[in-house]
Amino acid sequence: xxxxxxxxxGCQASIIGLGxxxxxxxxxxxxxxxxxxxxxxxxxxxxxxxxxxxxxENIAKALGSRRNxxxxxxxxxxxxxxxxxxxxxxxxxxxxYFEDLLRIFGYIDFGMMFFIDSESDYKGxxxxxxxxxxxxxxEKGDIRHIGFSSHxxxxxxxxxxxxxxxxxxxxxxxxxxxxxxxxxxxxQLDKGLDATAFRGLDPKRSALYKYCEQKGVGITVMKTxxxxxxxxxxxxxxxxxxxxxxxxxxxxxxxxxxxxxxGCKTGAEVLDVVRYLDMSDAERxxxxxxxxxxxxxxxxxxxxxxxxxxxxxxxxxxxxxxLDIARLDEANIPPSIRSHYAGxxxxxxxxxxxxxxxxxxxxxxxxxxxxxxxxKLFG
Numbered sequence: 001x002x003x004x005x006x007x008x009x010g011c012q013a014s015i016i017g018l019g020x021x022x023x024x025x026x027x028x029x030x031x032x033x034x035x036x037x038x039x040x041x042x043x044x045x046x047x048x049x050x051x052x053x054x055x056x057e058n059i060a061k062a063l064g065s066r067r068n069x070x071x072x073x074x075x076x077x078x079x080x081x082x083x084x085x086x087x088x089x090x091x092x093x094x095x096x097y098f099e100d101l102l103r104i105f106g107y108i109d110f111g112m113m114f115f116i117d118s119e120s121d122y123k124g125x126x127x128x129x130x131x132x133x134x135x136x137x138x139e140k141g142d143i144r145h146i147g148f149s150s151h152x153x154x155x156x157x158x159x160x161x162x163x164x165x166x167x168x169x170x171x172x173x174x175x176x177x178x179x180x181x182x183x184x185x186x187x188q189l190d191k192g193l194d195a196t197a198f199r200g201l202d203p204k205r206s207a208l209y210k211y212c213e214q215k216g217v218g219i220t221v222m223k224t225x226x227x228x229x230x231x232x233x234x235x236x237x238x239x240x241x242x243x244x245x246x247x248x249x250x251x252x253x254x255x256x257x258x259x260x261x262x263g264c265k266t267g268a269e270v271l272d273v274v275r276y277l278d279m280s281d282a283e284r285x286x287x288x289x290x291x292x293x294x295x296x297x298x299x300x301x302x303x304x305x306x307x308x309x310x311x312x313x314x315x316x317x318x319x320x321x322x323l324d325i326a327r328l329d330e331a332n333i334p335p336s337i338r339s340h341y342a343g344x345x346x347x348x349x350x351x352x353x354x355x356x357x358x359x360x361x362x363x364x365x366x367x368x369x370x371x372x373x374x375x376k377l378f379g
Contacts, residue, residue, distance in 0.1 A: 001042025002277065004258040007218030008336070009145050009166050011071055011109065013259040015252055016274055017045035019222060022265035024055040028062070030266065031055075035062040037267030039069060041274045045220065047169070047261045049075040049114065049149070051085065051097050053104075060104045067106065073169060073220065073261075074101045075149065076134055077114035077125075087115050089124035091133060102142055111143030112169055116159055117152045117184075131164060149222070153181050153208040160217055168212060169261075171223035172251045173230060174289060175237050177205050189227050193237035201300065210325045212256035214334050221251045221260040238289050245276045249284035253303040255321055281305065287362050301365045307357035314346045316357055316367060323348075323374045330377060341378045348374030 003012040018038045023031045038046075048059060063070065079088045079097045088094055101108060113125055113134055125131050125148075137143045147167035150156040156168060175193050176185045181204035183197065212219055229235035230242045251260045264270045276284070287304045301320040310316055322341045326333045341347060351371035358367050 001044075001274075003044075005218070006110075006145075006167050006220065006258040007212070007256070008216035009218060011145070013045045013071065013218075013220070014043045015259055016041075016043060016248070016276065017047065017220065017259040017261040018043050018270070019047045019261040019263040020055070020059060021047075021050055022263040023059070024050045024052060026058075026265060028058045031058040032062040033267045034264055034270060035059065037270040038264070039066060041270060043270070043274075044069060045071045045073070045259050045261070047073040047220070047222070048101070048105075049073070049078050049085075049112070051075075051078045051080040053100060056101060056104045071109035072105055073110045073112050073147065074098070074105065074108035074143070075112045075114040076137075077130070087121075089128060089130055091129055094130065094133070098137075107141065108143045110145050110147045110167060111137055113146070113148035113159075113165070116148050116150050117155055117186075119155075122155060122158065125159075126162065131162075135164070147220075151186050151223075152184065153202070153205045157204075157208050157211060160211065160215060165217060167218040167220065169220050169222055170208075172209075172219070172221045172254055172257065172260075173224055173226045173247055174242070174250050174286060175226050175230060176223065177201050181205060185223075189223075189229065192235065193226065193229055195237040198237075201302065207328070209255040209257070210328055213321075213325045214328055214337065216334070216336055217256065218258045219254070219256045221257055224248060224251050224260045224262060242286070242289055243283070244273060245279050245284045246286040246289065248273070248276050250286045253317070255325060290362070298364045299366070300363060301367075301370070302363065304362070307361050307365075307367060310346075310357060311354060312346055312350045312352055314348070314350055314371065315344060316371075318344065319348055319374050320365070320367075320370055323370055323377065326374075326377050333377070338378060341374070348372065348378070351375070 002015045006013050076098050077094050079086050145166045148165050149169040151171045178198035180199050181202050225231055225247050233241050248260050262273050303317040305317045307316045322337055325337050348371035353368050
């Protein structure tokens with residue numbers, strides 16, 4: 001397994017995590033088999049947004065004495081008053097459900113402010129006592145870090161600007177990133193993903209990922225497979241279904257992303273998704289999918305690494321990623337980004353301008369110019 005730090009939290013997460021939603025309603029034996037397989041493969045982050053007591057207790061029972069081997073994303077405001085997943089900002093109800101989660105797991109590593117997608121969601125969290133309650137939970141040690149979940153890039157940016165969250169659970173996949181930011185992607189899952197609405201990688205969604213990296217806010221990913229539609233022959237919006245590995249790799253190449261949380265419901269499914277770790281670059285490559293769309297990507301690095309290998313061993317995609325983040329505010333480049341860039345074995349200053357990378361780039365990125373710009377900007 002490979003591990004990445006979640007923002008500035010100091011927590012190292014497995015790049016493949018387990019979203020536990022699909023274990024809800026399954027017998028305990030199946031829950032235990034899935035949890036066991038996940039831990040055996042080095043998975044150490046679980047998302048438990050489900051408000052039902054039975055599934056929470058089944059997961060805790062399956063973990064047993066291994067609770068300290070995993071980090072749990074527990075959601076504040078997720079309830080099931082009508083025996084269905086629901087959202088509440090009523091503090092009495094919110095506390096009832098979250099304190100039951102604490103009773104079951106002892107503590108929660110990432111206390112996630114649940115589902116902030118709209119103006120009313122924002123007001124319900126930040127213009128009531130909700131956010132205060134969350135911060136009190138952290139002060140008491142009941143939660144170790146504050147996060148939130150969202151599917152709306154503009155609203156997610158606004159929440160991050162409050163300075164309260166340290167991490168974000170966000171819906172990231174290639175189809176969602178091709179929709180304009182004003183399109184509510186969850187609605188598209190119900191209606192059907194429509195490729196005619198794609199407008200190239202949305203700049204606001206791209207800006208969110210870069211902003212998170214700039215601010216040290218880590219991202220964990222939901223909807224990596226688009227609720228299964230991206231890998232479905234019937235429902236894919238592309239010329240052919242994406243492979244699971246392509247979906248995982250796309251999400252993991254976005255700035256600030258630490259882990260993709262996949263909804264496995266059996267041990268066999270866990271083993272299937274962790275095969276990603278042993279796959280070749282060709283098996284992970286998502287650029288053939290972009291090649292089936294009109295070329296709105298020209299000149300923009302999508303961090304696909306088709307430019308490799310570099311004769312002087314520059315990690316070109318990583319240099320481009322740090323450069324993109326630095327360009328958000330060149331006068332105030334975050335020390336962490338400077339440090340990451342300085343830690344590269346070879347960087348923009350080492351570029352010899354041979355052009356091999358540019359001849360391989362599918363999107364016509366001016367890589368040599370970018371290497372020079374990085375060398376100048378980072379010093």
